Amino acid sequence: xxxxxxxxxxxxxxxxxxxxxxxxxxxxxxxxxxxxxxxxxxxxxxxxxxxxxxxxxxxxxxxxxxxxxxxxxxxxxxxxxxxxxxxxxxxxxxxxxxxxxxxxxxxxxxxxxxxxxxxxxxxxxxxxxxxxxxxxxxxxxxxxxxxxxxxxxxxxxxxxxxxxxxxxxxxxxxxxxxxxxxxxxxxxxxxxxxxxxxxxxxxxxxxxxxxxxxxxxxxxxxxxxxxxxxxxxxxxxxxxxxxxxxxxxxxxxxxxxxxxxxxxxxxxxxxxxxxxxxxxxxxxxxxxxxxxxxxxxxxxxxxxxxxxxxxxxxxxxxxxxxxxxxxxxxxxxxxxxxxxxxx
Amino acid sequence: xxxxxxxxxxxxxxxxxxxxxxxxxxxxxxxxxxxxxxxxxxxxxxxxxxxxxxxxxxxxxxxxxxxxxxxxxxxxxxxxxxxxxxxxxxxxxxxxxxxxxxxxxxxxxxxxxxxxxxxxxxxxxxxxxxxxxxxxxxxxxxxxxxxxxxxxxxxxxxxxxxxxxxxxxxxxxxxxxxxxxxxxxxxxxxxxxx
Numbered sequence: 368x369x370x371x372x373x374x375x376x377x378x379x380x381x382x383x384x385x386x387x388x389x390x391x392x393x394x395x396x397x398x399x400x401x402x403x404x405x406x407x408x409x410x411x412x413x414x415x416x417x418x419x420x421x422x423x424x425x426x427x428x429x430x431x432x433x434x435x436x437x438x439x440x441x442x443x444x445x446x447x448x449x450x451x452x453x454x455x456x457x458x459x460x461x462x463x464x465x466x467x468x469x470x471x472x473x474x475x476x477x478x479x480x481x482x483x484x485x486x487x488x489x490x491x492x493x494x495x496x497x498x499x500x501x502x503x504x505x506x507x508x509x510x511x512x513x514x515x516x517x518x519x520x521x522x523x524x525x526x527x528x529x530x531x532x533x534x535x536x537x538x539x540x541x542x543x544x545x546x547x548x549x550x551x552x553x554x555x556x557x558x559x560x561x562x563x564x565x566x567x568x569x570x571x572x573x574x575x576x577x578x579x580x581x582x583x584x585x586x587x588x589x590x591x592x593x594x595x596x597x598x599x600x601x602x603x604x605x606x607x608x609x610x611x612x613x614x615x616x617x618x619x620x621x622x623x624x625x626x627x628x629x630x631x632x633x634x635x636x637x638x639x640x641x642x643x644x645x646x647x648x649x650x651x652x653x654x655x656x657x658x659x660x661x662x663x664x665x666x667x668x669x670x671x672x673x674x675x676x677x678x679x680x681x682x683x684x685x686x687x688x689x690x691x692x693x694x695x696x697x698x699x700x701x702x703x704x705x706x707x708x709x710x
Numbered sequence: 711x712x713x714x715x716x717x718x719x720x721x722x723x724x725x726x727x728x729x730x731x732x733x734x735x736x737x738x739x740x741x742x743x744x745x746x747x748x749x750x751x752x753x754x755x756x757x758x759x760x761x762x763x764x765x766x767x768x769x770x771x772x773x774x775x776x777x778x779x780x781x782x783x784x785x786x787x788x789x790x791x792x793x794x795x796x797x798x799x800x801x802x803x804x805x806x807x808x809x810x811x812x813x814x815x816x817x818x819x820x821x822x823x824x825x826x827x828x829x830x831x832x833x834x835x836x837x838x839x840x841x842x843x844x845x846x847x848x849x850x851x852x853x854x855x856x857x858x859x860x861x862x863x864x865x866x867x868x869x870x871x872x873x874x875x876x877x878x879x880x881x882x883x884x885x886x887x888x889x890x891x892x893x894x895x896x897x898x899x900x901x902x903x904x
Binding site: 510676680693 | 746860861864865867868869871872873874875878883886887890891893894895896897898899900901902
């Protein structure tokens with residue numbers, strides 16, 4: 368008697384639900400992606416201003432490769448090709464902003480291919496990726512071509528400059544030679560902070576100009592595309608922990624402002640840790656996510672083998688995001704546990 | 711000395727995590743992480759077995775093998791101890807916690823020849839660790855392995871809803887995922903050198 372019912376149940380068509388959000392609103396995935404890309408324009412322009420033609424080339428290669436990889440992968444998987452939703456564009460732009468300007472052009476190429484094909488489409492495409500694709504691309508090229516990826520050039524302000532002077536980023540100087548050497552280069556702390564804020568220093572393309580990044584971040588916060596729950600605890604934790612442990616003369620002698628403005632912290636906290644897909648979605652879990660990412664960043668910066676830890680910290684926290692969501696989801700009230708029924 | 715013990719503990723849990731930086735214990739890692747329940751059960755079993763047999767093997771190594779110059783028999787003797795202990799645990803669990811036994815029985819059998827379980831006493835013997843250092847290494851490795859199992863299970867449960875390409879569903883995507891988690895764990899490299 369039961370068999371026919373079973374067969375019938377199996378034959379029912381699947382209910383296919385597309386990627387959220389499902390609320391009827393003028394917002395769409397494409398609009399959010401393009402707006403975030405737009406918010407990165409000031410930082411991209413600053414990088415072109417400071418690093419000139421090489422920066423343009425790195426950004427272009429990243430964008431073109433990302434879009435081609437996206438289209439190619441979707442064609443291979445026989446999915447509709449969705450270049451116009453801007454997600455591949457945003458991944459390419461974020462990856463470019465995480466690379467040094469003097470990188471040979473195969474590096475943005477390899478990074479974009481890894482980001483789009485492995486980190487995004489193998490896991491099911493937009494909305495399903497576990498890790499932030501741009502960061503996976505960056506981590507991949509960093510461990511594969513460590514020498515090139517850690518050689519940075521000093522900013523040049525002439526657009527077509529052919530010669531570039533290699534130099535260390537402030538964080539590398541701080542790690543290897545200490546704060547005294549940094550002050551020797553920049554003369555006063557005010558000058559150091561000013562250069563960090565405006566972006567006149569060596570580093571990855573988008574890591575340099577704090578002002579331009581904050582401008583974009585403020586716009587996104589105002590549009591409510593991102594919330595404070597991840598970035599503010601993230602940056603505050605880095606500030607507090609570097610103030611306590613960052614100094615060479617004992618506790619509480621660190622320089623929080625220097626740590627908060629250097630490296631990829633602002634870019635990572637506002638534009639990559641806030642990713643809807645790879646971060647937790649419960650509010651309290653987001654705060655924990657931010658604090659843990661900040662703590663890991665400081666741990667890697669002060670104790671680790673790499674001078675900068677934002678990228679690894681976000682990737683590590685991406686691994687923990689499903690667990691955080693699971694542990695901190697709100698309780699369902701008014702539900703009784705049935706006795707003897709297996710969950 | 712206690713600082714050294716703590717260093718060993720943290721290093722073995724995070725920096726030299728058995729799954730993500732030494733690539734050991736992968737059979738169990740992929741075997742039990744399909745469900746969170748089995749992953750958690752396995753974590754407890756694994757950590758407990760690891761800690762107890764690290765102590766057992768340390769006693770045997772220090773008081774039997776070193777005085778009688780039997781160092782060359784390390785692998786055989788350690789496997790023997792582990793097998794005897796796990797078999798005993800298996801029998802006890804069958805009696806005391808049958809539900810857990812039926813869920814983890816096959817994996818408990820797998821523990822006997824598991825590389826992580828064997829690696830811990832071998833590492834302890836190679837480094838000539840004392841009792842507390844051996845326990846720190848075992849506990850750290852066990853908790854590191856548990857951490858790996860639990861985050862992997864939480865991600866794999868999430869991945870079940872994902873639209874993974876057909877040829878990558880199941881085990882292949884798990885291998886890709888493990889590679890990417892290992893990439894993230896590289897951030898810890900160079901932090902503590904033992």
